[in-house]
Amino acid sequence: xxxxxxxxxxxxxxxxxxxxxxxxxxxxxxxxxxxxxxxxxxxxxxxxxxxxxxxxxxxx
Amino acid sequence: xxxxxxxxxxxxxxxxxxxxxxxxxxxxxxxxxxxxxxxxxxxxxxxxxxxxxxxxxxxxxxxxxxxxxxxxxxxxxxxxxxxxxxxxxxxxxxxxxxxxxxxxxxxxxxxxxxxxxxxxxxxxxxxxxxxxxxxxxx
Numbered sequence: 001x002x003x004x005x006x007x008x009x010x011x012x013x014x015x016x017x018x019x020x021x022x023x024x025x026x027x028x029x030x031x032x033x034x035x036x037x038x039x040x041x042x043x044x045x046x047x048x049x050x051x052x053x054x055x056x057x058x059x060x
Numbered sequence: 061x062x063x064x065x066x067x068x069x070x071x072x073x074x075x076x077x078x079x080x081x082x083x084x085x086x087x088x089x090x091x092x093x094x095x096x097x098x099x100x101x102x103x104x105x106x107x108x109x110x111x112x113x114x115x116x117x118x119x120x121x122x123x124x125x126x127x128x129x130x131x132x133x134x135x136x137x138x139x140x141x142x143x144x145x146x147x148x149x150x151x152x153x154x155x156x157x158x159x160x161x162x163x164x165x166x167x168x169x170x171x172x173x174x175x176x177x178x179x180x181x182x183x184x185x186x187x188x189x190x191x192x193x194x195x196x197x198x
Contacts, residue, residue, distance in 0.1 A: 042175075043178055045097055049182065
């Protein structure tokens, strides 16, 4: 019985650690790619550069 | 037993990856952000000719600035200065709103930096943009 509980702990602890670290990851790091995507969307709307569903990507 | 542990670990790993994937979109659809966007969109029609003439340029810190006052007639100059000031107020508010809407006011500088890069990258040919402290024409 004691052995089973130990094994459960062995499984549960790392599991909890991973889930927790995933949550911390969400909260700490700046999502650079998401920010770029969001910026592009807003810039397209402000500058009205969107053309029929095709964003003007490489306008030089 | 070993198999079970490995399976559990794999499941946990997948869960972690999924949780991370959820975080990949920034919230930019709030009433505050939309209002600022509309205001900037309306102003853009007035600003665009000044970007083209070089009177106003895009700065490296995500704002706009009077670059060449000589490109604007004396009569128009005050109006352009006011346009630039209003645009910068909106841009500052936009970056702060995005940071706040995502529950991370401390992201403000990074959001501003991201926008600065994207405004400049997407600027039309002929517009003036700031890079490394100097103005260059796209």
